Amino acid sequence: MGLDKNELPTDAHVPTQGQVARFSKTKNSADGPQLSKTQKLKLDVGTPNLASQWNREANRLLRKHFQAHYSTGIRVDNTELADAFKTHFKTVRENYLKGTAEQTETHIQDEADKKALRAEKTRLKTLLEQRVTAAEIYAALDPKLRKIISTIQTLPKEAMSEDEADHRSGSARYVVKKLEWRADDIDAFVGILDDLHKSTRFEANGSATRGKFPRARIRNTARPPVVTAGPSGLPSNFYDTEWVDSLPDLDRRALNMQGPLDLSFSPNILRHAARYHHIVDGSQPPLDINDPSLPPISGKSQDGWTGKRAANGKGKSTANGKGKPKGTKRAHTSTQAKR
Numbered sequence: 001m002g003l004d005k006n007e008l009p010t011d012a013h014v015p016t017q018g019q020v021a022r023f024s025k026t027k028n029s030a031d032g033p034q035l036s037k038t039q040k041l042k043l044d045v046g047t048p049n050l051a052s053q054w055n056r057e058a059n060r061l062l063r064k065h066f067q068a069h070y071s072t073g074i075r076v077d078n079t080e081l082a083d084a085f086k087t088h089f090k091t092v093r094e095n096y097l098k099g100t101a102e103q104t105e106t107h108i109q110d111e112a113d114k115k116a117l118r119a120e121k122t123r124l125k126t127l128l129e130q131r132v133t134a135a136e137i138y139a140a141l142d143p144k145l146r147k148i149i150s151t152i153q154t155l156p157k158e159a160m161s162e163d164e165a166d167h168r169s170g171s172a173r174y175v176v177k178k179l180e181w182r183a184d185d186i187d188a189f190v191g192i193l194d195d196l197h198k199s200t201r202f203e204a205n206g207s208a209t210r211g212k213f214p215r216a217r218i219r220n221t222a223r224p225p226v227v228t229a230g231p232s233g234l235p236s237n238f239y240d241t242e243w244v245d246s247l248p249d250l251d252r253r254a255l256n257m258q259g260p261l262d263l264s265f266s267p268n269i270l271r272h273a274a275r276y277h278h279i280v281d282g283s284q285p286p287l288d289i290n291d292p293s294l295p296p297i298s299g300k301s302q303d304g305w306t307g308k309r310a311a312n313g314k315g316k317s318t319a320n321g322k323g324k325p326k327g328t329k330r331a332h333t334s335t336q337a338k339r
Contacts, residue, residue: 013040013042013096014042014043014044014045014096015033015042015044015054019031019054020044020047020052020053020054023053023054023057024052024053024054027053029057032053032054032057032058033054033057033058033061034061035058035061035062035065041058041061041062042058043055043058043089043092043093044058045089045092045093045096045097048093050086050089055089059082059085062081062085063078063081063082063085066081121157123215124157124158124160125157127160128152128155128157128159128160130193130194130197130214131152131190131193131194131197132149132152132153133197133200134193134194134196134197134200135148135149135152135193135196136149137196137200138196138269141266141268141269142265142266142268142269144262144264144265144266145265145269147261147262148261148262148263151235151261152193155234156231158228158231159182159231159234159238160190175217175218175223176217176218177223177225177226178223178224178225178226179225179226179228179230180225180226180227180228180240180243181228181229181230181239181240181243182230182238182239182240183237183238183239183240183241184240185237185263186237186238186263188263189263191277192265192269192270192273194214194217195273195274195276195277196269196272196273196276197214198214198276198279199272199273199275199276199286201213201214201282202276202285202286206285206286207285208282208283209282213281213282216280216281230243230255232254232255232256233255233256233257233258234255234257234258235257235258235259235260235261236257236258236259236260237260237261237263238261239255239257244257267295267296267297268297270295271294271295271296271297274287274293274294274295275287275288275289275291275294
């Protein structure tokens with residue numbers, strides 16, 4: 001079959017099923033196996049049937065070739081040749097199946113890896129969109145958010161932390177992978193946006209709206225950070241200072257860091273977000289508006305904040321009475337604890 005030592009036969013070394021079927025039908029030698037100086041013998045090892053039309057013809061050609069080139073005038077018993085061919089056929093078939101299985105396993109793994117990568121990219125894109133939506137909804141209540149919306153909208157998905165599933169609690173939770181290049185303040189900042197987005201999934205009475213709930217993302221500071229290249233062109237305070245200082249001068253200049261961006265939230269937004277920080281699924285209600293664990297109120301009273309979800313699912317926050325945000329997508333804020 002023209003194989004090197006230890007080389008496993010592949011589909012290139014065996015006839016196609018169409019060739020086998022055509023030869024079985026026509027019985028024409030031109031359609032069957034060939035054995036010459038330019039053509040290597042192909043065995044129908046895709047079937048365990050040694051007595052197939054193709055394999056019988058291959059057996060005949062092999063015996064003829066052996067007697068013409070290796071018998072040196074000594075007649076060799078056809079039975080011995082047939083037994084040798086049978087043994088050879090079994091070996092080739094076993095190796096073929098082994099090689100096919102390995103190729104199949106590799107293909108399956110490759111496809112699984114590609115699928116996982118596509119899913120990861122989709123998750124990061126969705127995560128970024130959710131954070132932009134949260135900022136847009138609450139920009140009406142916190143002028144600072146208006147200034148950062150354009151920056152958030154242009155963030156590359158690589159600036160979002162990936163996560164991995166953790167099923168040890170009995171339900172799927174996702175542990176966030178800390179990015180080595182990203183500043184801790186960004187983790188806190190995007191965590192608050194996540195809480196604000198989470199709040200859009202609740203009605204004014206504290207009940208969750210219908211639909212798939214945002215995945216529960218848990219930050220575990222005990223896990224080592226993920227070493228990866230940081231995207232360029234971000235505000236300087238998005239980057240971890242120790243990481244930046246560790247870079248060679250050329251790499252540091254290539255980051256093209258922009259001016260720092262104010263990442264602070266108003267106290268009222270922080271208090272509202274904190275009501276939703278503990279929630280991992282729709283079965284958990286937000287904290288009461290007057291819960292003593294919430295950060296202090298600043299300025300106007302926060303009584304009556306609802307974050308009621310707008311009918312179109314992308315509601316706009318408006319003031320309701322004395323500084324009370326009228327129903328929109330439930331906005332949730334979180335405390336300044338790192339997310």
